[in-house]
Amino acid sequence: MSSAIEDNRIIEFARRRLPYGGGSPGDLLVEFGMTPADYLIRLGEICDSPVALRLHPRLRADLRNFVAARTPAPRAAPNRSDQVRRGSRSAAV
Numbered sequence: 001m002s003s004a005i006e007d008n009r010i011i012e013f014a015r016r017r018l019p020y021g022g023g024s025p026g027d028l029l030v031e032f033g034m035t036p037a038d039y040l041i042r043l044g045e046i047c048d049s050p051v052a053l054r055l056h057p058r059l060r061a062d063l064r065n066f067v068a069a070r071t072p073a074p075r076a077a078p079n080r081s082d083q084v085r086r087g088s089r090s091a092a093v
Contacts, residue, residue, distance in 0.1 A: 004051070007046050007049075009031070010039070010042060010046060011043075011046060013027075014043055014063055014066070018062060018063070022066065023039075036070075040067050040070055040071055043066075043067050044064075044067040044071065047060060047063050047064045047067060
């Protein structure tokens with residue numbers, strides 16, 4: 001669990017770096033000890049928390065858009081029919 005101080009540091013870092021496409025992996029590691037993926041997860045969590053309600057609505061939206069644009073969409077787990085179709089194609093080859 002992170003502290004309010006750490007959340008504020010992450011928000012301020014994101015706000016300052018947003019116009020430049022965010023921080024580099026090295027910046028994130030030095031500032032927070034996080035990989036870019038961990039930083040995006042944490043920033044997304046902060047944007048969805050009550051902490052974000054005190055941010056200007058435009059900044060909150062910009063931060064959410066930043067996270068969404070850099071976070072891969074979750075992939076659906078293959079269902080049984082997909083596996084059967086794949087299996088039948090490879091058997092026919």
